[in-house]
Amino acid sequence: MALPQVATHDEWLGARKKLLEREKELVRAQDAVAAERRRLPMVRIAEDYRFTGPDGEVGLLDLFAGHRQLLVQHLMFDPEWDVPCPSCSGMADDLGAATPGRLARRDTSFVAVSRAPWEKLRGVAAARGWTFPWFSSLGSRFNHDFHVTLDPAVVPASYNFLDTAELAADPELAWMVSYVGEQPGISAFLRDGDDVYLTYSTYGRGVEVMMHAYHLLDLTALGRQETWEEPAGRAPVAHDASAGAMP
Numbered sequence: 001m002a003l004p005q006v007a008t009h010d011e012w013l014g015a016r017k018k019l020l021e022r023e024k025e026l027v028r029a030q031d032a033v034a035a036e037r038r039r040l041p042m043v044r045i046a047e048d049y050r051f052t053g054p055d056g057e058v059g060l061l062d063l064f065a066g067h068r069q070l071l072v073q074h075l076m077f078d079p080e081w082d083v084p085c086p087s088c089s090g091m092a093d094d095l096g097a098a099t100p101g102r103l104a105r106r107d108t109s110f111v112a113v114s115r116a117p118w119e120k121l122r123g124v125a126a127a128r129g130w131t132f133p134w135f136s137s138l139g140s141r142f143n144h145d146f147h148v149t150l151d152p153a154v155v156p157a158s159y160n161f162l163d164t165a166e167l168a169a170d171p172e173l174a175w176m177v178s179y180v181g182e183q184p185g186i187s188a189f190l191r192d193g194d195d196v197y198l199t200y201s202t203y204g205r206g207v208e209v210m211m212h213a214y215h216l217l218d219l220t221a222l223g224r225q226e227t228w229e230e231p232a233g234r235a236p237v238a239h240d241a242s243a244g245a246m247p
Contacts, residue, residue: 004221042190042197049142051135052118060142060189060196063135069108070189070196073210074148076182077114077121079138084114084124088184091210092130100132113137115149115182146201148185150176159183160203186210 007015049060064070075092076085083089092112100110111133114121118136125134143149147158157164157177167173184207188200208214217224 001222001225037200040199042199045189045196045198047141047145049137049140051113051137051140051142053133053135054118054122058135061191061194063109063111063133064189064191064196065104065109065133067104067107067109068191069106070191071103071108071110072187072189073110073112073207074143074146074183074185074187075112075114075134076148076184077116077124078182079116079120081116082120084116085182085184089128090213091184091207092132093128094210094212095132097131109133111135113142115143143182146185146187147203148183149181150183151180152178153180160206 045060051058051060051063063072073088073091073095075088077083077088095110103110113135115138116136117138121134121136124130137143141154144151144155147155150157150159152164157167157179159167159173159176162170162173164177167176183203185201185203186207186209187198187202190197190199202209214224
């Protein structure tokens with residue numbers, strides 16, 4: 001991988017200040033989008049979804065654990081698999097043991113939900129040292145209704161807010177029309193008394209909000225070190241050690 005061009009400290013400082021303006025623009029844009037996200041309308045959940053956890057069968061309302069809000073990681077784990085999706089597992093690892101407690105102090109519960117049976121979830125959680133609440137939705141339409149388990153025999157194909165026709169029209173996504181299997185996602189719910197509402201869902205790269213290690217890697221010169229195309233802009237150049245060193 002090519003390294004950035006070596007420059008004097010003054011040249012680096014000038015470039016860094018220029019980038020800082022772009023970063024400030026991004027933060028302001030993120031704040032505006034977050035505010036718009038909070039103003040989204042919400043949809044009442046009428047279905048009595050059932051889940052299995054350490055205390056047996058529970059309902060969606062129980063996942064709130066008494067809090068007003070609920071965040072759900074749709075953690076990919078097919079009932080036939082022995083282990084969950086590596087990327088979803090990485091997100092769960094990045095979650096950290098302290099995160100659920102910090103969310104709880106803001107009246108928000110966090111849980112993961114997968115289709116694999118509870119016995120498998122319990123074994124994986126013990127092996128990986130996960131302590132966050134994790135529930136099985138096996139036997140429920142929860143995953144299908146929230147479009148993280150795709151099966152056109154159960155629910156018409158839909159992912160990342162694209163319906164069957166829109167998926168079919170996209171050459172890169174047409175395969176999802178007939179796909180049967182798991183996909184990642186995150187959903188947010190709000191409780192008003194005993195009524196539960198969906199306020200937000202995100203899929204695709206939206207789930208990167210849980211990938212803290214990736215966000216840290218984005219601060220480095222070598223980035224995520226993956227085989228995806230570099231966004232438009234100044235491409236890295238060959239390393240030139242002839243320029244001045246930082247004082």
